[in-house]
Amino acid sequence: MSAPVPxxxxxxxxxxxAARAVRRVVSAVTADALEVPAGDxxxxxxxxxxxxxxxxxxxxRIDPLGTAGGSLRSARGGTLVERLGTARxxxxxxxxxxxxxxxxxxxxxxTGAHLTKKATRRVL
Numbered sequence: 001m002s003a004p005v006p007x008x009x010x011x012x013x014x015x016x017x018a019a020r021a022v023r024r025v026v027s028a029v030t031a032d033a034l035e036v037p038a039g040d041x042x043x044x045x046x047x048x049x050x051x052x053x054x055x056x057x058x059x060x061r062i063d064p065l066g067t068a069g070g071s072l073r074s075a076r077g078g079t080l081v082e083r084l085g086t087a088r089x090x091x092x093x094x095x096x097x098x099x100x101x102x103x104x105x106x107x108x109x110x111t112g113a114h115l116t117k118k119a120t121r122r123v124l
Contacts, residue, residue: 019045022099026054029094033087035061036114052101054091059112060084084108 023043031038036059046053060083078086092103 029091030056033090034058051104053105055107057109057111059114060110061114064115
């Protein structure tokens with residue numbers, strides 16, 4: 001897999017980005033969009049002549065129910081379905097801007113919930 005790199009250069013030659021590097025970028029971007037550790041993200045890429053199709057499987061971060069602010073909404077706002085739509089758009093845009101590969105499709109498979117408690121201070 002190679003990504004076209006439109007950078008201006010006075011020297012002749014080509015620049016190739018290894019599939020492994022693109023996969024790591026997609027994994028990191030997906031983890032950031034879903035607010036989970038990158039190690040929890042699994043990514044499959046399909047390259048169709050420079051057009052990239054992304055399939056990612058990962059949990060999504062939510063606050064535990066019953067905690068202050070705990071709901072299926074995130075600090076980023078929105079319902080779970082709204083957050084996933086926003087995450088798909090964000091993943092496609094950021095991967096395109098970082099790698100130069102045109103992302104034509106992003107499929108997300110949510111494998112669970114990553115529950116995190118926000119640090120709260122008790123006021124006495």
